[in-house]
Amino acid sequence: MALDRFFRRRRPQQQPGADVPELWTQCPQCKESIYNRDLLSNAYVCPKCGHHLRLGAAQRVDVLLDEGSFTPLSGKVRPVDALNFHDTEAYTDRLRRAQAKTGRPDAILTGSGTLLNLPVTLAVMDFAFSGGSMGSVVGEEISRAAEFAAEHGTPLLIVTASGGARMQESALSLMQMAKTTVALETLAEAGLPYVSILSDPTTGGVTASFATIADVIVAEPGALIGFAGPRVIQQTIRQHLPEGFQRAEFLLDHGMVDAVVDRREQRPYLANLLGLLTKYEASA
Amino acid sequence: MALDRFFRRRRPQQQPGADVPELWTQCPQCKESIYNRDLLSNAYVCPKCGHHLRLGAAQRVDVLLDEGSFTPLSGKVRPVDALNFHDTEAYTDRLRRAQAKTGRPDAILTGSGTLLNLPVTLAVMDFAFSGGSMGSVVGEEISRAAEFAAEHGTPLLIVTASGGARMQESALSLMQMAKTTVALETLAEAGLPYVSILSDPTTGGVTASFATIADVIVAEPGALIGFAGPRVIQQTIRQHLPEGFQRAEFLLDHGMVDAVVDRREQRPYLANLLGLLTKYEASA
Amino acid sequence: MTGSPEALRELEARVRDLEATAERTGQNLDASISPLRQEVQRLREASGPLSRWERVQLARAPGRPTALDYVDRLCTGFTELHGDRRFGDDPALIGGPARWMGVPVMLLLQQKGRDTKTKIKRRFGSANPEGYRKAVRLMDLAEKFGLPVVALVDTQGAYPGLEAEERGQGWAIAESIRRMLSLRVPVVCAVIGEGGSGGALAVGVGNRVLIQENAWYSVISPEGAASIIWKDASKAPLAAEALKLTAPDLLDLGIVEEVIPEPTGGAHLNPEEAAAAVGEAVGRHLAELMAQSPQELKKGRAARFRALGAFTET
Amino acid sequence: MTGSPEALRELEARVRDLEATAERTGQNLDASISPLRQEVQRLREASGPLSRWERVQLARAPGRPTALDYVDRLCTGFTELHGDRRFGDDPALIGGPARWMGVPVMLLLQQKGRDTKTKIKRRFGSANPEGYRKAVRLMDLAEKFGLPVVALVDTQGAYPGLEAEERGQGWAIAESIRRMLSLRVPVVCAVIGEGGSGGALAVGVGNRVLIQENAWYSVISPEGAASIIWKDASKAPLAAEALKLTAPDLLDLGIVEEVIPEPTGGAHLNPEEAAAAVGEAVGRHLAELMAQSPQELKKGRAARFRALGAFTET
């Protein structure tokens, strides 16, 4: 029934164009070519193999929230190059490129909206922006979203997608792990629920801070989730990593996440859960 | 130095008798015969192999507290046969036998005293009484000791030695696990430290209640400590248990106890620790 | 067995059939039903009270409703939350938020499994330390969000495994007892089958503790006691008598507040009726407790357990 | 390397020898010492400031005092408390109550090991999840008994092992950060060698964060950064420059409150002098913080970290 509703709601709104490559997307897992309109109407889950494709921040908002309900909060906070960081390229150049590519100031989109009519505050990381790395802007926007939720009495949802803390801001990035925790404590003191949704991939400093102190942790099927990256671990232990290591299902087995929830089921799942934790009845 | 002081203090106070068996004790581990006076002056630790012999409650008080400082609290609470329990023998007969053997109403001795001049409340289980099993009296006396400590502002020490909850009081015994926890919470709310000293053996309901919720858990070398008994586990898994399984050192390795402390070092160890946790300077 | 429980159960089923037909068709069938009811009553009286061991058998009867069978019938929106966030997820002790007959609660469920495969997976309801640590985490959530806790107890005891000991089975149980005692939300526990030892008490520290008519609750299983006393587990029926482990015994001893009636012959013969009784009793106690303040709830629960025990004082 | 640090260190040692002899014998040796002191000063100025990579080398110098070396010199009564009470005891992150120059505190120590054997046992100070979980337990005790927390940070990072991931390395670090932020007792952290990534921050959430002159603190080790940027760990010196990971950098960025001076040439050349400086600085901040209320301490620490970061707003 939930799926049924989802399909009805998610009818593609764009017309098929004339340009053939635009019509198709190749599934990274089963390599099948999928009509974009079929992907769109299936929450960007491959209809053939169930693979959950990575989403941009705007796509994620569309998949989670009630249509047209989203009001952005972020966009005002912009990154600076406090360390005058330069490796093979200047940090400022990297930022410009990522901003041009995504149309965002940084790897985060925050806002408020409704989920099956339940008011929520939402923060979504954008992996397309510098691998979803967490620098000062991501930390600040996550913190503001948590404080906004506390102030407005709504639950908080954070969708993570991150390679970890941003190298180019060094210790400043590292400190965001503590900063976001401060803001989430403000939310906790207000007695409001915080649910994190870990999408592929979620690693490093994000895993070791706000992603994993949620009241309820939901993971997307197949998502890579861990602190150290698989390559670093392999270098340490000098042996092969087991099949499925650090995947969502592995983490469920090891007691680290509350549930692995198919993206197409997340709206009713979250609405029911938040309804129970806030004693607010979502209109289903 | 601590050991030195111990020896000075622990000079045996009884004259060697004429009866030869009284003069010697065989060490259960190395099988050597040890002069009782040597055992007595060595805190009942075998001078040959270091084995920690099991102690009666009065011996334990003598080993831990400053000489002559002990004032008993318990002795008024006596067991009853609420279930009219009868197996191969009536519970009332078992109780009478254990009372005659130990000179106590039940498997517990509580009191107050000083440890290197630091006032403490002490509860000591007596394994010689029905295997140190916990029935209503043990639960009540432990609870009263915790409440006495809370009221008088002293730390609490509990020395455990128990085969578990007492079968002959069935569900009433079981409830002592929760009852003692209530009283220890009263102590915790008063901000006073509680240290448990797990001696050989400590298993069953005692391990699953007051013994393991101490602020600091000390184990005696070689003590058997666990929830399920080794025989039950062997029946479940149908394979050999590893060497040292459920011994104090095993539990230290597995993160379950704070320290394994030689009985001859326990007085200075506890005085220092309690001094730090109460900011009270023990005169050392 | 005394009397003829099979005959009794068959007659009871016929009575229910006729009652249902009467309701469906609107016909008055009292003339037929009345004599049957009288016969049922006569048989009940003739069969006498069940022995303790017979009740233990009923508590273990194949098809007896498990915790999830009650949740399926009584709850909506149950969302199982997995894992202790430290080591693993225990399928023998599960839980999560749900609505209990409409009231949002946090469920803690000792789940035995419904068929051979799930029984093995769930270790017949015998939890590992991570199960009790998950319970503590769920209690933390319940406290944070003001959800009353409903615990359904059904276990022969904590799992006596080598790895369970390595990971601190005793420590985990003690911590669960402590956490449950400190909750400032209502806690209602119901023993719905077996209440074995500390493994049961770990989630049995309620403001109200209820027990089904044919469930048992004891410091040790009858087989365990028989092994210790007579070195012979087959003497379990004798041990069951000595342990006074049945629902009426526990009510006498002040260990439980209420015995929840079961359909004649046991909950497995009519799970719907059993569920209705469990739902009503738990719901009623919840409603009463929800009128209390957080402070009263914590203090009342502590006082309840502080008072348990039997001794004299000289 | 610029200048001649070896010559400088040798001269400094001679100065100290002469000063010691003067004090022991009561003789006035100023005529001899003065020209040496001038030469030392000249060499110091000629050698210029250390490069960032040179400081990283000093932070890793053989013989650099470990956390326990400071505890041995500055503390009395240290009682190591073992274990997370859930899974294991981590020798890479240890702690317990002690007196810090007389003041009762709870110590959290990232301990690298002093020789090959203990270095391996302690995984060079890289903690597993149970280390961080033990830290949380010790923080709980500190809070309960009103003990200020002193954390000595010295790790290249949390241990990147397969089992560490299985047991939730990220979860454990996050929980430690959260617990440290919620403490209502004073927390003083000092980076005494390497401050690598989340593994360091896990016990680095202080009301005051201090760093020794030649210690480093960064989101990633120079080698790690070089591997990512140039696919070549040997480019670590370049990465060290880019990461601005030295004590003076961190002071500029507002990440630390104070740089603790080290003996010229590094703490390993004079552990006594290094310890005296660490002891004094930590003690001074402790004393200041102990004048604050529990509420102020928690709020102040939260505000400190809430404010960190660099961005503009349009």
Ligand SMILES: [Zn+2]
């Ligand atoms: Zn596919």
Ligand SMILES: [Zn+2]
């Ligand atoms: Zn011996």
